[in-house]
Amino acid sequence: MNIARRLPLLAVLLLALLMAGCSTTGNRGGGYYEDDGPGSNPPSNAQLDAIPNAVPRIEPLASGANKPYVVFGKRYVPDTSEKPFRQEGRASWYGRKFNGVRTSSGERYNMYAMTAAHPTLPIPSYARVTSEVNGKTIIVRVNDRGPFHSNRIMDLSYTAAYKLGLIGPGSGRVIVERILPSEIRTMVASGNLAPEDSQLTADEATHPVTPPTQSQAPAPLPMPLPAAPPPVAQAAAQDAEPQAGGAYYLQVGAFSQASNATTLANRINTQLRGMGKHATALQIARLYRVRIGPYDTREAAANDIPAVNAKTGIHPSLIKP
Numbered sequence: 411m412n413i414a415r416r417l418p419l420l421a422v423l424l425l426a427l428l429m430a431g432c433s434t435t436g437n438r439g440g441g442y443y444e445d446d447g448p449g450s451n452p453p454s455n456a457q458l459d460a461i462p463n464a465v466p467r468i469e470p471l472a473s474g475a476n477k478p479y480v481v482f483g484k485r486y487v488p489d490t491s492e493k494p495f496r497q498e499g500r501a502s503w504y505g506r507k508f509n510g511v512r513t514s515s516g517e518r519y520n521m522y523a524m525t526a527a528h529p530t531l532p533i534p535s536y537a538r539v540t541s542e543v544n545g546k547t548i549i550v551r552v553n554d555r556g557p558f559h560s561n562r563i564m565d566l567s568y569t570a571a572y573k574l575g576l577i578g579p580g581s582g583r584v585i586v587e588r589i590l591p592s593e594i595r596t597m598v599a600s601g602n603l604a605p606e607d608s609q610l611t612a613d614e615a616t617h618p619v620t621p622p623t624q625s626q627a628p629a630p631l632p633m634p635l636p637a638a639p640p641p642v643a644q645a646a647a648q649d650a651e652p653q654a655g656g657a658y659y660l661q662v663g664a665f666s667q668a669s670n671a672t673t674l675a676n677r678i679n680t681q682l683r684g685m686g687k688h689a690t691a692l693q694i695a696r697l698y699r700v701r702i703g704p705y706d707t708r709e710a711a712a713n714d715i716p717a718v719n720a721k722t723g724i725h726p727s728l729i730k731p
Contacts, residue, residue: 411700421545421683437623438598441656444605444703446504446505446506446507446508447505447506448506448568448577448711450506451666452568453522455572458522458569458572458573459594460669460670460673461522461523461524461550461569461670462524462666462667463524463548463666463695464523464524464525464534464549464550464551465535465549465664465697466549466589466593466594466597467536467594467663468591468594468595469534471490471532471533471534472515472533472534473517475488475492475515475516475533475535475555476488476500476532476612479555481558482558482562486529486530486555487530488530488531488532488533489530489531490530490532491715492590492591492592494587494588494590495531495537495587495588496585496586496587496588497541497563497585497586497587497588498557498562498563498583498584498585498586499561499562499563499564499577499583499584500561500564500581500582500583500584501539501555501562501565501566501571501574501581501582501584501586502559502562502563502564502565502571502576502580502581503522503567503571503576503581504519504521504527504565504566504567504568505565505568505575506521508521508551508681509521513527513532513553513554514527514553514554514555515533515534515553516555517553519554519567520567521567521568521569522567522568522569523551523567523569524549524550524551524567524569524570524592524652525550525551525552525553525554525567525570526550526551526552526553526554526564526565526566526567527552527553527554527555527556527557527564527565527696528552528554528555528556528563528564528565529555529556529557529558529563529576531552531586531588532552533552533553533554534551534552534553535551535552535588535589535704536549536551536552536588536589536594537549537550537552537586537587537588537589538585538586538587539557539564539566539570539574539584539585539586539587540584540585540587541574541575541582541583541584542578542582542583542584542585543575543582544574544575545581546573546575547569548573548574549589550566550567550570551709562581563586564584564586568713577730580648580695581677583606589705600611602643614621655703657703657705657706657730658703658704658705658706658707658708658710658728658729658730659701659702659703659704659705659711659728659729659730660701660702660703660705660711660714660718660720660726660727660729661699661700661702661726661727661728661729662674662678662689662700662701662722662724662726662727663675663699663724664697664699664700665698665699665700666697666698667698667699668691668693668698669696671691671692671698671699672691672698674689675689675691675700677722678700678702678722679724681721682702682718682721682722685714685718685721686715687702687703687705688702688704689701689702702714702718702726703718703727706716708728708730711728712728715728
């Protein structure tokens with residue numbers, strides 16, 4: 411059997427590393443693969459702390475990524491049911507060696523997003539991961555396969571591992587619990603999650619920090635602009651515009667904390683100088699959204715998507731409030 415034809419590029423790279431007998435760093439039982447790691451210029455702790463949890467959403471399953479597959483003679487069967495899932499074991503993380511490489515979902519791995527790899531959880535799906543050492547809990551979006559080690563149950567992104575205190579040790583005991591679609595629906599019904607946020611694709615909430623290149627230090631998150639009104643005031647002003655003209659917007663982020671939305675809006679506005687459009691942080695329901703616009707027509711908004719993506723590294727969602 412040709413494994414390379416059955417697995418996406420990231421899994422093939424992992425297999426190649428394992429076959430080459432790569433070792434883990436230090437003598438701690440495994441953190442990341444040899445020649446992998448956080449990079450020479452990782453974001454500051456303040457930048458990493460500002461990255462919010464993944465926002466659970468109901469998403470269609472990725473085609474091809476949820477079929478049974480075989481690695482090293484072991485058959486894995488992804489569980490696409492809506493049965494409760496809870497697993498205890500050791501989690502590790504993967505970093506710069508795979509940053510930008512396509513994951514099993516077809517998306518490119520972003521080591522600064524709140525994502526994870528798991529052998530059998532649906533792709534995409536969401537999970538709570540709790541450290542058994544310090545009790546910290548995070549929410550990640552599962553968009554990749556692995557790890558293929560008998561002593562590890564999940565590979566976390568750099569940011570997710572940082573938030574659980576796993577960067578130094580390299581790995582640690584965790585509890586993984588899937589957030590089922592039924593729970594997401596309950597969150598919507600109770601007002602803890604806006605209906606539109608439960609249905610969007612997951613791009614806009616997973617890139618609050620742009621991954622640095624190997625030769626370039628990460629740019630610090632900009633401070634709020636002195637003249638910027640507070641997020642709630644921006645929301646009131648922005649909400650009035652769609653009523654007048656049926657405007658369209660490009661949404662680039664959704665956060666539970668107003669400060670995170672303001673920070674992203676300021677960074678986006680710096681990156682979009684000269685385009686004639688501005689990002690605004692506004693509160694809708696219980697989340698703070700970052701939107702670019704308004705645009706008079708859907709076509710005008712859609713035409714700006716490639717430029718916004720190129721300048722910010724975020725693929726926006728086109729919406730009409």
